[in-house]
Amino acid sequence: xxxCAVRRAxxxxxxxxxxxxxxxxxxxxxxxxxxxxxxGRRDSSRWxxxxxxxxxxxxxxxxxxxIFFGGGxxxxxxxxxxxxxxxxxxxxxxxxxxAEISLEANPATVDLSALQTLRQAGFNRLSLGVQSLHDTELxxxxxxHTAAEAxxxxxxxxxxxxANLNIDLMCGLxxxxxxxxxxxxxxALALRPQHLSIYELTVEEGTPFAQQQKEGKLLLPDEDxxxxxxETARQMTEEAGFHRYEISNYALPGCECRHNINYWRxxxxxxxxxxxxxxxxxxxKSAVADAxxxxxxxxxxxEVWEHEECLEPEAAFRETVxxxxxxxxxxxxxxxxxxxxxxxxxxxxxxxxxxxxxxxxELADGRLRLTAQGLLLANPVMAxxx
Amino acid sequence: MKNxxxxxxxxxxxxxxxxxxxxxxxxxxxxxxxxxxxQLLDNMDIERExxxxxxxxxxxxxxxxxxxxxxxxNLVDTPGHVDxxxxxxxxxxxxxxxxxxxxxxxxVEAQTLANLYLAMENDLEIIPVINKIxxxxxxxxxxxxxxxxxxxxxxETIQKCSAKTGLGVEDILEAIVTHLPPPQGDPEGQLQALxxxxxxxxxxxxxxxxxxxxxxxxPGDTIVFMHNGSEYKVEEVGWFxxxxxxxxxxxxxxxxxxxxGIKTLSDAKPGDTITRKxxxxxxxxxxxxxxxxxxxxxxxxxxADDYEELAAALExxxxxxxxxxxxxxxxxxxxxxxxxxxxGLLHLEVIQERIEREFDISIILTVPSVxxxxxxxxxxxxxxxNPSYFPDPSTIEQVEExxxxxxxxxxxxxxxGLMNLCVxxxxxxxxxxxxxxxxxxxxxxxxxxxxxxxxxxxxKSLTQGYGSFDYQLLDYRISDLVKLDILVNSxxxxxxxxxxxxxxxxxxxxxxxxxxxxxxxxxxFKIAIQASIGxxxxxxxxxxxxxxxxxxxxxxxxxxxxxxxxxxxxxxxxRMKTVGNVDIPQSAFLSVLKSEH
Ligand SMILES: Nc1nc2c(ncn2[C@@H]2O[C@H](COP(=O)(O)OP(=O)(O)OP(=O)(O)O)[C@@H](O)[C@H]2O)c(=O)[nH]1
Ligand code: SF4
Ligand SMILES: [Mg+2]
Numbered sequence: 003x004x005x006c007a008v009r010r011a012x013x014x015x016x017x018x019x020x021x022x023x024x025x026x027x028x029x030x031x032x033x034x035x036x037x038x039x040x041x042g043r044r045d046s047s048r049w050x051x052x053x054x055x056x057x058x059x060x061x062x063x064x065x066x067x068x069i070f071f072g073g074g075x076x077x078x079x080x081x082x083x084x085x086x087x088x089x090x091x092x093x094x095x096x097x098x099x100x101a102e103i104s105l106e107a108n109p110a111t112v113d114l115s116a117l118q119t120l121r122q123a124g125f126n127r128l129s130l131g132v133q134s135l136h137d138t139e140l141x142x143x144x145x146x147h148t149a150a151e152a153x154x155x156x157x158x159x160x161x162x163x164x165a166n167l168n169i170d171l172m173c174g175l176x177x178x179x180x181x182x183x184x185x186x187x188x189x190a191l192a193l194r195p196q197h198l199s200i201y202e203l204t205v206e207e208g209t210p211f212a213q214q215q216k217e218g219k220l221l222l223p224d225e226d227x228x229x230x231x232x233e234t235a236r237q238m239t240e241e242a243g244f245h246r247y248e249i250s251n252y253a254l255p256g257c258e259c260r261h262n263i264n265y266w267r268x269x270x271x272x273x274x275x276x277x278x279x280x281x282x283x284x285x286x287k288s289a290v291a292d293a294x295x296x297x298x299x300x301x302x303x304x305e306v307w308e309h310e311e312c313l314e315p316e317a318a319f320r321e322t323v324x325x326x327x328x329x330x331x332x333x334x335x336x337x338x339x340x341x342x343x344x345x346x347x348x349x350x351x352x353x354x355x356x357x358x359x360x361x362x363x364e365l366a367d368g369r370l371r372l373t374a375q376g377l378l379l380a381n382p383v384m385a386x387x388x
Numbered sequence: 389m390k391n392x393x394x395x396x397x398x399x400x401x402x403x404x405x406x407x408x409x410x411x412x413x414x415x416x417x418x419x420x421x422x423x424x425x426x427q428l429l430d431n432m433d434i435e436r437e438x439x440x441x442x443x444x445x446x447x448x449x450x451x452x453x454x455x456x457x458x459x460x461x462n463l464v465d466t467p468g469h470v471d472x473x474x475x476x477x478x479x480x481x482x483x484x485x486x487x488x489x490x491x492x493x494x495x496v497e498a499q500t501l502a503n504l505y506l507a508m509e510n511d512l513e514i515i516p517v518i519n520k521i522x523x524x525x526x527x528x529x530x531x532x533x534x535x536x537x538x539x540x541x542x543x544e545t546i547q548k549c550s551a552k553t554g555l556g557v558e559d560i561l562e563a564i565v566t567h568l569p570p571p572q573g574d575p576e577g578q579l580q581a582l583x584x585x586x587x588x589x590x591x592x593x594x595x596x597x598x599x600x601x602x603x604x605x606x607p608g609d610t611i612v613f614m615h616n617g618s619e620y621k622v623e624e625v626g627w628f629x630x631x632x633x634x635x636x637x638x639x640x641x642x643x644x645x646x647x648x649g650i651k652t653l654s655d656a657k658p659g660d661t662i663t664r665k666x667x668x669x670x671x672x673x674x675x676x677x678x679x680x681x682x683x684x685x686x687x688x689x690x691x692a693d694d695y696e697e698l699a700a701a702l703e704x705x706x707x708x709x710x711x712x713x714x715x716x717x718x719x720x721x722x723x724x725x726x727x728x729x730x731x732g733l734l735h736l737e738v739i740q741e742r743i744e745r746e747f748d749i750s751i752i753l754t755v756p757s758v759x760x761x762x763x764x765x766x767x768x769x770x771x772x773x774n775p776s777y778f779p780d781p782s783t784i785e786q787v788e789e790x791x792x793x794x795x796x797x798x799x800x801x802x803x804x805g806l807m808n809l810c811v812x813x814x815x816x817x818x819x820x821x822x823x824x825x826x827x828x829x830x831x832x833x834x835x836x837x838x839x840x841x842x843x844x845x846x847x848k849s850l851t852q853g854y855g856s857f858d859y860q861l862l863d864y865r866i867s868d869l870v871k872l873d874i875l876v877n878s879x880x881x882x883x884x885x886x887x888x889x890x891x892x893x894x895x896x897x898x899x900x901x902x903x904x905x906x907x908x909x910x911x912x913f914k915i916a917i918q919a920s921i922g923x924x925x926x927x928x929x930x931x932x933x934x935x936x937x938x939x940x941x942x943x944x945x946x947x948x949x950x951x952x953x954x955x956x957x958x959x960x961x962x963r964m965k966t967v968g969n970v971d972i973p974q975s976a977f978l979s980v981l982k983s984e985h
Pocket of ligand 1: 399400519520
């Protein structure tokens, strides 16, 4: 039925290979952040040498379809360093012609010339950590920039030639109102990004926010208010021509993030740097999340892996299902069958029927996906399928 | 034998029995400084965590007295809580004497009296010991006064010490040697050994604690349990000295242990007499009084697969704790389980925890109940402790509930509050007297059901910890009993039903609904929780539907962790019981058992 090109494209997609490089430095730590990164300017030369050595330990005959420099705050490094690192990546691996090459940046850590250098170096997508366009909210989050700086950096990025710009926003923040949230959305949309990541604040264990919550000092919008914020986001982005393709991600058609889609398809990726995770041929490994330890292990020729995991085929199937359900297009059952030789409908039987009846899941056109209701209750649904 | 002294340490809860035992053990050099830690004899996790003794423990102390002779002191540390007085009475049966501790700051309390009576029933010689004299609030003179006036013990024998600092403890050792009598009995006679405790050891079978009354016992002897005639060959005998200390012989007057490859748990029964097959004695020693279980609750395994294991666990616990009873039970909501009898709520909690810890089985308990006497119109009389068997109210002629006689000791200033509490708890025939100035001893007849519910907690908080109480079962009295059902989304949860006096029904029902509301996680639909009596709803709460539960971020670095969280959520759901379409966690069932927070 499908023609050859389409099928080849589908196969190619399945065989995407991403490269993630973790830059574990930030100006200072935000109150809600649980990522591994270290605050303050520090000498990155040792880290640089180590990641290059680690990079060279990987070998893949398959071309990279995406590269993502994330963090942390990659733009804490001078643009030339980032340029050279990217060149190193492209030299060591095959890199597909049309590869998506993303860079995460924080407002006020880059100026126009830096952005130009980075664009010329080959980065074709910029992901900007804006979070809010209200200064009070930014301060409460512990972000080291203002709303004006964020907007300014977005404009400079476009000026420097980034035609694929993502803006990260957060809702459900302390003291945030529906009013302030729709203002943030309006202003963000006015900056004409191609992509929006909209996260509801999650209080993660071990963060200052978690501590504040325990002490009763973190007052978050209630469930009702948070629901309305999410609904507002969905509506406003839709009106601006975006479509929601993942629980927290919205894009103009064709601007979906290929690198992240690769995660949700549970495909292969290489992770470089302290704390980064690699997943190749079903084997998942994560590197020690400590820059000093990471460097000394690399220098001494030791393994950097802290955790390794290789799931049984059925467990890998279930994991692929729950990851895939994060995307609004859901999962193609025939693709799953090809990949795992498991028929999802038969495998989940009763459970699937019940969740469908409850209006949380739907099975249509050979695809299994969460309904609008299911997207809000993804955890309990996934907990039944995992 | 004249150099042996067998004695128990008895007292009200927390008066320092285990701490004094520590000091005595140290002074006699049974453990090295390195091996020592506080409350050495409280070796169960649950004892250490709660800081209370639950099981009596025996330890044999060698002591060189001032007269230059070596003595053997067999010390038994006992629990102080009222629920474990059966442990105390068994320990006392192995002794000739007792140290009766009294906290110098608290004075004589209800369990001081109760334990003194137990010791007197066993004809024991008593040495009163005033403990904690190091405390700033200590009033040793006042306490001595209470001991002589209130307890009627002689002033000459009173010892004063601080078990904490060790002050005065050496004098206690001397007093034990000089005041307590040695055991009597005939080492040449036919073997009579009293089983006063037992414990299951997975490697060795049952380990029996014995007091040899007459005769001797050696490895290789063939012994007979007199209650059922079962025979075993003795593998090992010895003394308890923190660990088991293997010996060649136990003889009359001594306390020790016997291992004989006993795998049939029901053979070794505390209270039974052991004799030798080749030269048996003619009569068994007087055994123990049967204990009266007062609280009943059903125990169900969370996972139906654990039923057999639960049965085995209960059997092993019963060996170590003869006051526990159990028989099969079943529930529509929870499947197969056991109806168990306990000596009180703390006893119930201890058994619950021991099953979970020592046997690693997750369980659910049903609401505790006392045993009611129900006379049907047909004239048939039934004893009912399980709401499931509560007869159709229209067939009932009358219901009677057990009453107890409470003996309460409090400082005078709390009298008003206590009177109110007794009245609120449906108390009858309240009388009181002043045993010594400033203190009141109050007697009151109360429904047992009120006492097990929250009487003790209320008394403690009302008197800021200074009130103490003890009780005995009295009789049965007419009651207006109803069966309170709990419905979750209109489905009755049989395991949550309870029997209660009509005047309590609404408040209990509401309390249960409120706790379930707190403990049942929100689900994808609204849940109605109702309490009802015979179909009419007396209390209700709701749990609103869960509208949002979604992880915002999940990228390459998070996949494993997020998946594990979901797996945990899934495992948690598996551990819940589904009634209708509602998942109810173990904690919800347990929360309903608890009295007010
Ligand atoms: N200040 C002081 N505290 C003491 C003394 N003796 C015991 N205590 C404290 O009193 C508390 C109770 O002591 P335990 O020895 O556990 O009391 P117990 O009588 O064995 O308690 P149960 O076994 O639960 O009945 C502990 O906190 C001890 O440290 C003493 O002489 N002086
Ligand atoms: S900038 Fe990003 S990575 Fe750095 S602390 Fe803030 S949230 Fe975390
Ligand atoms: Mg104790």
